[in-house]
Amino acid sequence: MEEFLFRQDTIAAISSPAGRGAIGIIRLSGPDCCDGLTGLWVGKNLEDLPSHHFTLGKMCGENSDLLDEVLLVRMRAPHSYTGEEMVEIHAHGNPHVLKAILFQLYQQGMRASEPGEFTFRAFRNGRMSLVQAESVATLIDAKGDWARKNALNVLAEEGGKWVQDLIDDLLHIWIPVEADLEFPTDDLDSLNLEDLLPTLHRLLGRMANLRKKAVQFSKLQEGYRVVLAGEPNVGKSSLLNALLGYQRAMVTEIPGTTRDTLEEVFEIDGIPIRLIDTAGLGEAKDELDARGMERSREALRRADLVVAVIDAALHTCPEGELDFRNFLPALPEGFETPTLYVANKADLLDEGSSWNHKESVIPVSALKETGLKDLLRSMAETLTQEGGVDLEERLMLNDRQERTLGRAVDAIEHCIENIKTGANQDLVATDLAEAKSALEELSGKTIQVDLMGEIFGKFCIGK
DSSP, rough: OOOTTTSSSEEEEOOOOSSSSSEEEEESSSTTTGGGTTEEEEEEESOOOOOOEEEEEEOOOGGGEEEEEEEEEOOOOSSSSSSSSEEEEEEEEEEEHHHHHHHHHHHHTTOOOTTHHHHHHHHHSSSSHHHHHHHHHHHHTTSSSHHHHHHHHHHTTTTTTTHHHHHHHHHHHHHHHHHHHOOOOOOTTSSSGGGGHHHHHHHHHHHHHHHHHHHHHHHHHEEEEEEEEOSTTSSHHHHHHHHHSSOSOOOOOTTTTSSSOOEEEEETTTEEEEEEOOOOOOHHHSSHHHHHHHHHHHHHHHEEEEEEEEEETSSSSSSSSSOOOTTTTOOOOOOOOOEEEEOGGGGGGGTOOOOGGTTEEEEEEEETBSSHHHHHHHHHHHHHHHHHOTTTTTOOOOHHHHHHHHHHHHHHHHHHHHHHTTTHHHHHHHHHOOOOOOOOHHHSSSSOHHHHHHHTTTTTOOO
């Protein structure tokens, strides 16, 4: 993609999802949007069209063959998504129609866009910061309502301002240090580096707090891993189906039906959940059983929350505190993941059963679909209480941003250490310059071409 990043030509691409639909959209951006439609567009004069207004017309190909009746909207620079001249063609959503129109556009000299090239042009033309541009990909790929709101907040509400604030604060420290090196004064007026330590520590604390949010971002974007675990035939797959509201897992009365992990994504109160059904843990009957159980243990090791499913009709409710190992001795070593205890098959219990009255247990019936709301509520509350979920937070960092911010943190920590040990002022200035460079890369002010290709290459074509 790098070879196309700074070209000023006109690009075109289908920007609506693949497949058939009511409407398909072709997007054009560049100086020759209107000229390139000459001979293809039959309708009002494009030069006379007001910006951001739809008009009805026809797209034709060779020999004036009709391709489709379309709605066309012109978006004049700089008030467009890319900041350039843009046109969108809204045609019928048949892939063959869209491809036929696109072919004619390419015949007129337009170029097929690279992945993310429209958004890159918006970044290049100052329509959005790099952080906002990255939020576009996050918005498209959002797995839940929180992720959608977070990405939209960053995109629409100056989401890159936090980076600029960090840069501004760092400059207040770095400029006097550099100035003192460039224009030294007598000893009485020279800069005391130790006076910078309180400000550096405050800046470091803000950066460290931002880095912590990267872990939360990953989980809230991709989903929290909630694992259904238990002995064979306790109803884990039935519970998965009941929670999802449809038959995702095959269920039989034969113990050990599930031999592998099965994963589905859904949402609880805005929290994206990756619900994982696992093979029952117990004594392996054969090699296939053993492999399935090892995958179950691996899922437990990686879980954010475990739903321990107990066959309440088979086991007597113990007195005192529950220990999952009493019902599942094959747990992995060092297992300390937050766990909810679910007494399944509650429909087979007497009203006075201890399972129905034990405070730390949630009685459910996957078959009768009772107790599911209590379980879902407990799942959301547990994830929130563990500190991993803050649905009020509207600023999260992706992996690239976290890594880049980490370089700035390392440089500031090194700077503080150099000041404390009385190192040469040149070394302190170098550390601050490295931190500044990392923050400017984070904001997109200074960034390598290959890194831009990596960032925008993850976008879909047409965005």
